[in-house]
Amino acid sequence: MYLGEASIEYQDGVYIQGYASIVGEKEGQGPLRSLFHDVENDPLFGGDNWEDAESRLQLRIANTTIREAGLELKDIRYVFAGDLLGQLIATSFGLKDLNIPLFGLYGACSTMGESLSLGSICVSAGHADHVLCMTSSHFASAEKSFRFPLGYGTQRKLSATWTVTGGGGVILGNSGGIARxxxxxxxxxxxxxxxxxxxxxxxxxxxxxxxxxxxxxxxxxxxxxxxxxxxxxxxxxxxxxxxxxxxxxxxxxxxxxxxxxxxxxxxxxxxxxxxxxxxxxxxxxxxxxxxxxxxxxxxxxxxxxxxxxxxxxxxxxxxxxxxxxxxxxxxxxxxxxx
Amino acid sequence: MIYLKAFIVGGLICAITQIFIDKTKLLPGRIMVGMVVIGVILGAIGWYDKLMDFAGAGAGVPLSSFGNSLWKGVKEAVDKEGFIGLFTGGFKAGAVGTSAALIFGYIASLIFNPRTKK
Amino acid sequence: MTGSIKEHYDSYVKNVTPTASTLKNVWNAFWIGGLICTFGQLLLEGFLALGMDKDTAGYYEMVCLILSSVLLTGFGIYSKMAKYAGAGTLVPITGFANSVASPAIEFKKEGQVFGVGCRIFSIAGPVILYGIFASWVLGLIYWITHYVF
The missing domain is CATH 3.40.47.40 (Stage V sporulation protein AD)
Known part of the structure; x- marks a missing residue:
């Protein structure tokens, strides 16, 4: 049911059936270290370059999230995913082998909110049993495309923020679940x-x-x-x-x-x-x-x-x-x- | 003594640039362009060579000295070859710095791989 | 305060944004930049002692500084120094070499021509362009004033 200026309220709720997070080494040394599902110490995630690394990260998040929800690939009706790189290459190349219908999203760093919003609309309207909402970022691929080469000597301002290497995925469905x-x-x-x-x-x-x-x-x-x-x-x-x-x-x-x-x-x-x-x-x-x-x-x-x-x-x-x-x-x- | 002068003058040029970076939002690329252009201008009015005589590498190592050499190259070529010297002098004078950076930079790209920061 | 935050957002943001301790930054830039220049002087005196003339010694000095900077860039040390030294590592010729080597290494995965070849100039290109152009303009003025009139 739509509400007010820009909101939707779900009468029955849309259920979160599983979730997973995978992060890089620096994040894995931070205060939340024990709460992530997986910490990968190889900044390349076994890949060949930073963009490939982020693609591999996305694929791992997708597989881990689906497994955490006790589901299989074929149970997922849609994926709502995105990243920061030009033309969403981390998502496109990471998720192409999943063979699941995909909506590629760009909301910059708000992408997780955008994917959960669209995913929940889709589920609550009865268009899918299970959808996967996910996103990722990678420090090195973001620095390379938005700032300077990593070997270039610059000083970061005190107001600057550090791009997280990592991401998370959530499975939404119309029943059961662990939160809504x-x-x-x-x-x-x-x-x-x-x-x-x-x-x-x-x-x-x-x-x-x-x-x-x-x-x-x-x-x-x-x-x-x-x-x-x-x-x-x-x-x-x-x-x-x-x-x-x-x-x-x-x-x-x-x-x-x-x-x-x-x-x-x-x-x-x-x-x-x-x-x-x-x-x-x-x-x-x-x-x-x-x-x-x-x-x-x-x-x-x-x-x-x-x-x-x-x-x-x-x-x-x-x-x-x-x-x-x-x-x-x-x-x-x-x-x-x- | 020349070492002390090089340290102080070179350090001062860096310190002044740092104040500039902190007080403005100029990105390093623009700062570098500014340094070279200032070097060209100070060269043209004859100040940079005097600074080099006084401070040696203290004025020779900062990027502004690259601008000064470009200017000197153009001036000498114009004196020798006339108008066409405007087109031959600059690159000749900047050849060592540019070539060394490009050649070593290229070789480095063959040897080293990108690494992330922590 | 008059008016809403939106109306004077820029000055409001400036107010709540902390700025780096300029004094400490300037001191770090001073002593590291000064040290790099002193190292340059040491090289210069060394080459002069080998019997080279002033220009040649200067060229060898520059080649050595650039080579050390490229090596430090490759091992990821130059960017760590720059984090501390700021303009102290940006201003010397070593900073120019760093700006050539770092994109060459970063973009090697995008190929020899469009990766390394194009990007190697991404930061150094403007320096060369405006240096050459400024010296051409002043040279033109010099030519007109000394040889035409």
């Missing part, structure tokens, strides 16, 4: 004119603030109705901005707010500056910390809001701003039902 999605709010493109590639939190925070505010008003809820409101990869500066922007709208979420980008690394010890970013950041934190806490009933209801910065090296060379987008997904534990 009860609603979504789809983000609009929000542009406050920020142009600083090294301060992505500032580019994306306005979008996150807008989506969260619209979500609460569409559902007629207040922040206290959630145990956690979790943004994707705003980092420490983006978090400050988000709280200020929402405060301005009369909405205070300090108590509930958490940012995946500030959870996955220890920014002091691992020298990541403002936090983490990349599609794989929110995806791998969702498929470790967040879903574990929801499944065990520690959190009853969570608003998951991955955030993306919509730009390309071309748009940024042409001096255009960096607009943001954020998609909200309501995830609830099964215990709360009724």
């Amino acid at each position: 999605i009860t609603g979504i709010t789809t983000g609009k493109i929000v542009d406050y004119g920020c142009t600083d590639k090294e301060n992505m939190g500032a580019c994306m925070a306005p979008a996150a603030a807008d989506t969260i505010a619209v979500h609460l008003s569409d559902f007629g809820r207040c922040p206290e109705d959630y145990d956690k409101i979790i943004t994707g990869d705003l980092g420490s500066i983006g978090k400050t901005i988000l709280l200020d922007l929402l405060d301005e709208r009369g909405c205070r979420i300090e108590k509930q707010h958490m940012d995946c980008g500030m959870e996955i690394f220890d920014s002091e010890k691992q020298d990541t500056h403002a936090g983490a970013s990349g599609c794989g950041c929110s995806a791998s934190v969702l498929c470790s910390l967040i879903l574990k806490n929801i499944c065990s009933g520690i959190w009853k209801r969570v608003l998951f809001v991955p955030t993306g910065a919509l730009f390309s090296p071309v748009s940024s060379n042409e001096g255009r701003s960096i607009p943001g987008i954020a998609h909200a997904v309501v995830i609830e534990s099964l215990e709360q039902k009724g």
Whole structure:
């Protein structure tokens, strides 16, 4: 049932039937190390180049997630997946051998929210029994395509974030399961004119603030109705901005707010500056910390809001701003039902 | 003594550039282009050679010295060959630095593989 | 504060964004950059002592500096130094060599021509272009003022 300005509420809920996360070495040394399904210490994932590495990572996430859900390849009706590279090459080349109908998505680092939104719409409408929603990012492939060659000597600004090598996948279905999605709010493109590639939190925070505010008003809820409101990869500066922007709208979420980008690394010890970013950041934190806490009933209801910065090296060379987008997904534990 | 002068002058050029990087949002590529162009200009007004005489490698190693050599190459070629010297001088003067970087850089690409950061 | 955050977003963001300790950065750039230049001077004096003239000694000095920088780039050490030294490793000729070698290595997987061949100039190309162009413009002025009039 559609609600308010930009939301859908699912009457029966769409069920999360399995999930998995796989990350690289640096992520595997961070605070969440024990919560991931797999940590791969080879940055090439057995591949030949960074793009191939990310493709292999995607394939491994897909296979692991399907196995975790106790399903087989043939049970999956659709895959909703994407990545950060040009023309989604990590997804296309990684998942081509799965032989499952695929929707390739680009939402920058908000892709996990976009894939869960579209996947849940598909399942709730009865168009599929099981769908796989997943995404990934790789530090080296992202640096190479968006910044500089890795051997080039530069200093990262304090506002910069570290692209996560890793990703996560979720199987959605219409029954059973371990948690459920009860609603979504789809983000609009929000542009406050920020142009600083090294301060992505500032580019994306306005979008996150807008989506969260619209979500609460569409559902007629207040922040206290959630145990956690979790943004994707705003980092420490983006978090400050988000709280200020929402405060301005009369909405205070300090108590509930958490940012995946500030959870996955220890920014002091691992020298990541403002936090983490990349599609794989929110995806791998969702498929470790967040879903574990929801499944065990520690959190009853969570608003998951991955955030993306919509730009390309071309748009940024042409001096255009960096607009943001954020998609909200309501995830609830099964215990709360009724 | 020349070592101390090289250290201080070379260090100062780097330090001033660092202030520039920290205070503006200029990317390193633009900084490097700026250094070379400044070197060309300082060469043309005759200051860079004086700095080189004073500080030796302290002025010779920074990238601005590449600009200075380009200028000197063009000037000398114009003096010797006239108008066509405008087209022969620059690349001749910059030949050693450019060739060494390209040749060694290419050989490095054959030997080394990309590595990620931690 | 007047007006909403959106209306003065740029200055608001500047306010909440921490900036690096410039003093520490500048000091690191100073001593590492200075040290690289001193190393250059050492090489220069060495080649002069071998009986070379000033120009030739300078060429050999440059070749040695570039070779060391390319090797450090290949072993992944130059980018680690740069993280600490900033302009101290960017400004010397070694930074130019790093900007040539690093894309050559990074893009080798994309082939000899379109990978290494094109990308080797991705950072160094503009330096060469604008250096050559600026010296041509000033040379033209020099030619006009000294030989035409």
